Amino acid sequence: MTRRNWVALDNASNIFLAARSDIDPKVFRISAEMDQEVDPDVLQEALDLTFDRYPLFHAVLRRGIFWYYLQDSDLRPRVRPETDYPCAPIYQPDRRNLLFRVLYRRRRIMVEIFHALSDGTGALWFLTDLVDAYCRRPRCQAGYLRGESEPAQVPVHDLTTDPFAQYFRRRRGSRAGREPAGHDEFRHAAAPAALSVEGPRSPAARLSRRRHRPRGRRIHQVRGTRNPDNRTRVVELGMAADPVLELARSRGAATTVYLTALFLKAVRQSSPGPERPATLTASVPVNLRQFFPSSSARNFFATIRVGHDFGQGHDEIAAICADLSGQFSAGATPEALEQKLRRLIRLERMPPLRIMPSPLKNLILRSVNRASSRGLTVAVSNLGLVRLPESAESRVAAMMFHTAAVRPQFCAMTHAGRLTISFTSPFVQTGHVREFARLLTGQGIGVTVTASRVTEAELGVDLPRHRTRRHRSGREHR
Secondary structure, eight states, rough: OTOOOOOEOOOOOHHHHHHSSSOOOOOEEEEESSSSSSOOHHHHHHHHHHHHHHHGOOOOEEEEESOOOOOOOOOOOOOEEEOOTOOOOOOOOTTTOOOOOEETTTEEEEEEEEETTTOHHHHHHHHHHHHHHHHHHHHEEEEEEOOOEEEEEOOOSSSSSSSHHHHHHHHHOOOSOOOTTTTTHHHHHHOOOOOOOOOOOOOHHHHHHHTTTSSSOOOOOOOBBBBBGGOEEEEEEEEEHHHHHHHHTTTTHHHHHHHHHHHHHHHHTSSSTTSSSSEEEEEEEEEEESSSSSOSHHHHEEEEEEEETTTOOOOOHHHHHHHHHHHHHHHHHHHHHHHHHHHHHHHHTTTHTTSSSSHHHHHHHHHHHHHHHHHEEEEEEEEEEEEOOOOHHEEEEEEEEEOOSSOOOEEEEEEETEEEEEEEEEEOOOOOHHHHHHHOOOOTTEEEEEEOOHHHHTTTTTTOTTTOOOOOOOOOOO
């Protein structure tokens, strides 16, 4: 690869760039908790090896006249101890810097990525290879020596491969929308949700879609007191995965559907006036690699929107799951996703937009994102079941995933029989997390809770007051 290599950002990446803010810098984090304290020198050696296998991660972000683009660089990353709050901003318009960072704290190895560079799947691939390289490095600690040889690997996560162009700019007749060979491998390695997908014409799907189009009803928006310093509060819930899977199956739902139903119910119960009718919606990303195989670590996902109308007499978890399942079935099919993405790409490639200066494009995309956000209550993301290489599997105690958030959100992943759900929010209030935990413990699920500190009282320091605002707060459980 040479420094001349560059690639224009895809539609999703351009929206991340335009929509970023002090509250939501479009940064997410994936972490691995090791069995012992992290050795920063060994981690740096592992990072050097892994970085060379990911040409995409060498990129910096540049702004052209008409579009932003990623360009190869000769910068090298350095591991750092965690000193800032989670998911602090990475991209800085006035600096030419890498779009990810590798941090460590006690037993945790953390990778934070600016979302315009990669999605959760690409980040998970990178962290997996990083942890694998770390566990293979020679090291003397606790009475043992590790010195396995490095596996021979060829860089495949390059800069220039664009899976959106590969699948959605060609004619429909060339689409590979059927279940691909190796489909299970993609699901187990990085699928965001194990969705049970029905045909888009199923009666249940059509009925659910008709029901979820209320006329004249406002989408419920969560309000609260902004966190000081615009930092994101993170609350991690840990639990055994199998009992949650059994609960989901007993409701006839996939795990992601069940967790989304719990989340909407929890937000509803922690909001003012829960007896009033209200529509709550959730944005859910779908990993396109499930249907359109790609080894690119660039963004390759689409989002679907699901929701439930509360206050109409069918608000128990089973009924919410049934409602959401029909919407997932209709929206998370190769045909529906392809239709949506082809429409977006056609819009992106319209001549008037292509010749429009990038600052004006940013304004338009920001306005589109703001309008779309008015129809959302929460966001969810599930990276699904993660299996690590043998050298790392026994050394990793848990894995976590979370993102900066402009609204309440949870991110989930499962590893070694342990499900970790990380809640993030721009608000001080955590009543919805308390209600979510109560819904689980009420079904006999044991839950452990860890929370980050965000307020001055919690941190014991004075924090900057820029952009801190008071909003109408919901009911809070302490």
